[in-house]
Amino acid sequence: MITAERKPFDQIKTVTDQFENILVVGCNTCVAVCLTGGEKEAEILATQLRLQRQKDGIGGTVETVTVLRQCENEYVDAVAAQVAGKDLILSTACSIGPQLFADRFPQVRVAPAMNTNMLGVVKEHHVWTEYCAACGDCVIFNTGGICPIARCAKQLTNGPCGGSQDGHCEISKDIPCVWQLIYLKLASFGLEGNLSRISGPKDWSKANSGGPRTMKKEGFKP
Amino acid sequence: MERELTNGISRSTARPVPGDARLRPPCEVACPIHTDAQRYIQMVAEGKNAEALGVVRETNPMPQVIGRICAHPCEEACRRGSVDEPIAICNLKRVASDGAKAAGLGYEPPAVEFTTGKKVAIIGSGPSGLAAAHDLALMGVQPVIFEKQPEAGGFLRTGILNYRLPKDILDEDIDYIRGLGVEIRTGAGVGEDIKFDDLVAEYDAVLIAVGLSESRPLPIPGADLPQVLLAVPFLENVNAGRETEGLGKEIIVIGGGNVAIDVARSAKRITGGKVTMVCLEADNEMPAHDWEIADARAEGIEMVCSQGPNAFVGEGKLEGLQIKKCESVFDEHGRFAPTFCETELSVIPGDTVIVTIGQMSNLSFLPDTGPALNQRGILIFDREQCTTSQRGIFASGEVVTGPGAAVNALASGKRAAIAVARYLGVDVSFSHEPVAIAEVPADVSEKIKPAARRQMPVRDSDERLKDFEEVETGLGEVDGRCEASRCLLCGSGARYSELKCVACLTCVRVCPYGAPWADKDGLGGIDAGKCQACGICFTQCPAKAIDLTVVSEDDLMASIARTVTAFGGELELGCWYSQSRVAPDAGFISLPCTSRLSVRMLLHALESGASKVFVAVCSEDDDGHFVHGHRQTRAAVAESQKALAEIGLDPELIELRLVAVKKCMAGK
Numbered sequence: 001m002i003t004a005e006r007k008p009f010d011q012i013k014t015v016t017d018q019f020e021n022i023l024v025v026g027c028n029t030c031v032a033v034c035l036t037g038g039e040k041e042a043e044i045l046a047t048q049l050r051l052q053r054q055k056d057g058i059g060g061t062v063e064t065v066t067v068l069r070q071c072e073n074e075y076v077d078a079v080a081a082q083v084a085g086k087d088l089i090l091s092t093a094c095s096i097g098p099q100l101f102a103d104r105f106p107q108v109r110v111a112p113a114m115n116t117n118m119l120g121v122v123k124e125h126h127v128w129t130e131y132c133a134a135c136g137d138c139v140i141f142n143t144g145g146i147c148p149i150a151r152c153a154k155q156l157t158n159g160p161c162g163g164s165q166d167g168h169c170e171i172s173k174d175i176p177c178v179w180q181l182i183y184l185k186l187a188s189f190g191l192e193g194n195l196s197r198i199s200g201p202k203d204w205s206k207a208n209s210g211g212p213r214t215m216k217k218e219g220f221k222p
Numbered sequence: 223m224e225r226e227l228t229n230g231i232s233r234s235t236a237r238p239v240p241g242d243a244r245l246r247p248p249c250e251v252a253c254p255i256h257t258d259a260q261r262y263i264q265m266v267a268e269g270k271n272a273e274a275l276g277v278v279r280e281t282n283p284m285p286q287v288i289g290r291i292c293a294h295p296c297e298e299a300c301r302r303g304s305v306d307e308p309i310a311i312c313n314l315k316r317v318a319s320d321g322a323k324a325a326g327l328g329y330e331p332p333a334v335e336f337t338t339g340k341k342v343a344i345i346g347s348g349p350s351g352l353a354a355a356h357d358l359a360l361m362g363v364q365p366v367i368f369e370k371q372p373e374a375g376g377f378l379r380t381g382i383l384n385y386r387l388p389k390d391i392l393d394e395d396i397d398y399i400r401g402l403g404v405e406i407r408t409g410a411g412v413g414e415d416i417k418f419d420d421l422v423a424e425y426d427a428v429l430i431a432v433g434l435s436e437s438r439p440l441p442i443p444g445a446d447l448p449q450v451l452l453a454v455p456f457l458e459n460v461n462a463g464r465e466t467e468g469l470g471k472e473i474i475v476i477g478g479g480n481v482a483i484d485v486a487r488s489a490k491r492i493t494g495g496k497v498t499m500v501c502l503e504a505d506n507e508m509p510a511h512d513w514e515i516a517d518a519r520a521e522g523i524e525m526v527c528s529q530g531p532n533a534f535v536g537e538g539k540l541e542g543l544q545i546k547k548c549e550s551v552f553d554e555h556g557r558f559a560p561t562f563c564e565t566e567l568s569v570i571p572g573d574t575v576i577v578t579i580g581q582m583s584n585l586s587f588l589p590d591t592g593p594a595l596n597q598r599g600i601l602i603f604d605r606e607q608c609t610t611s612q613r614g615i616f617a618s619g620e621v622v623t624g625p626g627a628a629v630n631a632l633a634s635g636k637r638a639a640i641a642v643a644r645y646l647g648v649d650v651s652f653s654h655e656p657v658a659i660a661e662v663p664a665d666v667s668e669k670i671k672p673a674a675r676r677q678m679p680v681r682d683s684d685e686r687l688k689d690f691e692e693v694e695t696g697l698g699e700v701d702g703r704c705e706a707s708r709c710l711l712c713g714s715g716a717r718y719s720e721l722k723c724v725a726c727l728t729c730v731r732v733c734p735y736g737a738p739w740a741d742k743d744g745l746g747g748i749d750a751g752k753c754q755a756c757g758i759c760f761t762q763c764p765a766k767a768i769d770l771t772v773v774s775e776d777d778l779m780a781s782i783a784r785t786v787t788a789f790g791g792e793l794e795l796g797c798w799y800s801q802s803r804v805a806p807d808a809g810f811i812s813l814p815c816t817s818r819l820s821v822r823m824l825l826h827a828l829e830s831g832a833s834k835v836f837v838a839v840c841s842e843d844d845d846g847h848f849v850h851g852h853r854q855t856r857a858a859v860a861e862s863q864k865a866l867a868e869i870g871l872d873p874e875l876i877e878l879r880l881v882a883v884k885k886c887m888a889g890k
Contacts, residue, residue: 009868028765033726038764040822044865047825052869054829066765125731 002030003128004037004094004114009048012090015111016049017058019088024049024113025079025101026066027093034128037092037114039066045092045113060087070097076104083108119150136206136213142199144185149202151178157199245750247712248658249311252299254633256656257281259296259311260709264772266314267706267798268812269699271321275328278315283356283632284349284395287378289316290694291387293511293627301662301712307675310697310705317702329394331401337362340646343425344368345412345587348376349628350619351431352399353635354642359402361643361650366425367404370411376433378628380458381481383488384690389461413587422592422615427642430593430601430610430617431635434581434625440476444534453477453485453578460488460690470573471495474543476531477578478508479625483515485578486523491687498524498570500531502548502560517693520683526570530562535569542571583621593617606652608634608641616642659713660751666735669849670754676705700801707798707847711814714772715755716748722767729759729768734849756848757818761858770818778811779823783830785809793832795819797840797881799847804879805836817851824862824876835876 006012016022024046032038046064053062065082067075070093083089083101088109091098094116102110118130133150139157140147149155153171159179163170167180186192204210249259258277265274278285292312300308322328340363344351347369355365373379374396378387400406412418421428437452439445449468459466471493475486478501490497499518501508505527508515519525529545536542547566553559585601593610594602602611603622610617618638619631643650662670679695680686686693697705716729716737725744737753740746748759748768760768760775769775786793789809796803798814809832813819816837827835839855840846856878863873 013869028722028724032724032764035726035728035762035764038724039722039766040764040820043766043822044825047822047829048865048869051825051829051866051871055869055871122727125728 001033001120002094002096002116003034003118003120004031004116006036006041006045006092006113007115009052012045012049012111012113013052016053016062016088016090017056019109020060021086022049022060022062022088022090023079023082023086024062024064024090024092025070025097026064027068027070027091027097028066029069029071031093031114034120034122035126037094042066042092045090070094070100073100073104076100080105134207135202135204136210137203139199139202142194143182144189144191146178146182146185148178148182151181157202245659245713246656247714248299248301249296249309249712251656251658252295253281254295254627254630255281255636256653257296259314260711260714260772262318263309263311263314263706263709264711264814266317266321267703267709267814269703271318272325272327274314274318275322278318279328281636282315283353283399283636284628285315286319286391286395287349287387288629288632289313289319290391291378291382292629295627295629299658301659302708302710304662305667305670305710306672309709310675310678313676313678313697314702314706317697317699317706320696321699321702329398331398332360334359334402335362336364336403338364338646338648340364340426341366341424342427342429342642342646343421344429344431345421346376346431346433346619346621347371347374347396347406347408348431348433348619349378349631350433350635350638351376351429352396352404353632354429354431354618354639355404355406355635356399356402357636357639358643359399359404361639361648363643363646363648365404367406368410368412368416368421369406369408370414372409374406374408377435380461381454381484383457383460383484385487385491385686385693386484388692411587418587418589418592422612426614426646428615429638429642430585430615430621431619431638432583432585432621433631434583434620436582436584437577438580438582440531440577440579442531442533444536444540447534447536447538447540449536449540449574450534451574451576453481453576454581456485456576457481457488460492466492468574469493472572473497473574473576474570474572475499475576475578476543477501477580478503478510478525478527479578479580480510480514481581482578483510483518483523485576487518487521488690489574489576490521490523491690494687496524497522498526498572500526500529500543500545500570502528502530502551504528507551517680521687522683530560532562532567534575540573540575542569543575544569581620581625585621608638614645616645662710663752666737666752666754669735670710671847673704673708675708676701703798703801707801707814711755711772713750713753715750715753715757715770716759717769717771717774718746718748719767719769720745720747722765724765724767726764728762728764732762733759754848756815756851756854758848758850758854760818761820761854773813773818775820775823778813778818779826781811782823782827782832785811786827786830786832791832792834792836793827794836794838795824795827796838797846800838800840800881802881804838804881808834808836815846815848815851815855817846817848817854819855819858821858821861821865824858825865828866828871828875833875836879837876838881839878841880 024042026039026042028038042064046062049062065079069075083105089101090111090113092113098110098112119132120128120130123129130150135149160177164177169175169177247260250256262274262277294312296311297308302308342365344365344367347367358365375392437454456466473489475482486497486499528548530548532544532546535544547563549561551560593612593615603617608616616638618634623634680693729738735752735754738748760770792808794805794808794810796812837859840852846852859878862876866873
């Protein structure tokens, strides 16, 4: 899933204080699953905003609505009635959500309430870890099912580097060296020798370095 | 709250068990009148006795009577029974009615108008006739009850003794029914003072609810001796305060049922002599309720079991009862067919025998042209439609069902009321039989905290034998609330919306009881049999796909706003299980554990105008009523405080406070 964390309230407030009627829009997909921006969190943020604005003597309204996915035109368009009359749409989705709201409701100002951070997995309840960098050219068959792009600080394709210390990355003792993990995993299949072959240069044009990407699929079109 | 018309009176439908709206708590299913025991127990736990009585009254026309003498099949079905002991449901009904009465609430009948213009004659003012009259009145049909005895109540008055059911209590329940506009003509014996056919001619329908008003005699040698008495006239005398002729000092009661117990206990009180019960059944097979047998034994009544009466001994005056060993009571089909060892005879000395081997109806008031009887003299009767062979003539109660508990007679009367009302054109239907939620699984049962059942206090056995005053004195407020808080709230926990679920698995991960489940396709649900209604999944669900059945989010939010508006200032969100306050001067909402409070609710309290919110919580070294409950409460308060700090408000506006005493969690 895409994970995102709510921005510090001060940052949000700096924006929202400028507007009178605000619609907080939750997203019930990735950010709901990572427990930061679904319907529940959107309602909490809206309540916080109302309390803060009451305290600070700011008038207007703060309402909330949640859609299933803020990355689909149809779901975004479905809340047009709630958007009507609002000065600001505050989205608790990943950064896709506020952008699509800005596309679909060009006359209304839009702000993100979240910082989007990664494509990750739930390591344990309330803990998420990055597993994918969306590089567009997956190599993990050769690396024992472990991604060196997302999980190596240097995105090395021929690791480890000299900073690998007792199985940890030199940047933090809390981060395992992914190349150590890759070595151990391949060794469990007796394939650690594969690591002596050098991987060729990676094609970064398929990643974001090649500019914004568009994906197309063949098949039936209505 | 959404309501629909069932049983002729309104009843909440706001608490469907997830997955099947007909799944209900087993106490309610087992109750012949399907009283929503869980809902009134919840109110007793909160100290809202008048509201609790209101819930009882939704289905029960005689709450005070049934709160004392009910055979309480609900308690046999109670799921708490598999954890430690069932909830004392019957006693809690009495807590509700006693408490409401003390507060001067809940005894004013609603104003009723007989909008249908129809009139029904009901023969008999026992529980069945009274229940039918009560419900018919509420459906706009005018009932008139004909009672041959000088006072109303049927066997409740003539057969049940004051020490179990005080007459003033019976009067109050009957007065409430009278208050609905039900006319009760006492001293009006049908067949004697009034002809049955006259009723048929004058009324739009007739309900026969005459019960079993006569004792079954025992036709063995010596039965005509003057000291051989029958139970019904004896009990009638006792209840009317009349002396019974021929009563000696050494009394033998034949029979092992509940009525026999009443006869024996009465004889003991009147004579102070030796009272012996003789019954066919073995000690552990006696048909009387265990608690009745125990009470009788406590009062010094002896039981001679597995013995059948052979002959009354004595010439002109009874000297004893000859008995023979009873080898079996029932045949292989479970039918009553006692077998005896005719050679193993003995004599119990005694100067009086009271025969209490069962009762029968007296239908001699029916004319030959009236409803037909079968070969055994029993009314021909359709159990579904409560009809007899004559159109417009209905029947209910023990005259057609045979002997049973008072609550069964109420149920029969209530069904007959619907049948009669339908016949008279009232748009009402028979209610569906509810289905009970599954047993508590063993892995869940072991996680439920034991809590001792509160015992009904009784007067000392020496003291109570001196009079006919009530033996049980009532649980009282504190024990009542503690007992009520033992309720597992079966089926009233998490309510899951498939439509809103985002399959995030949070509920599966946080539930301490393993109730939520999900498969590889993200399809899931919450097993109502496992759910304990702690509320943790509800507070954690990011997509708001889970709500709680008992105290839904909307209801609790509204209640918070109402309480803050009513009391202003400070609010305490407290705990049932402690029965103590953490902020005694604050407005108060009592919850089955504060673990069900979400961050949004806590902030909502401040948004609604509370100047301060106190949240009761157990100490960290004790898990409280629910597994992990206090941890959720602490987390919600910590998150809320953080949210307040973020917006520049004092985090201590929401304050956690330890509950001082957990009165209800431990034993007494």
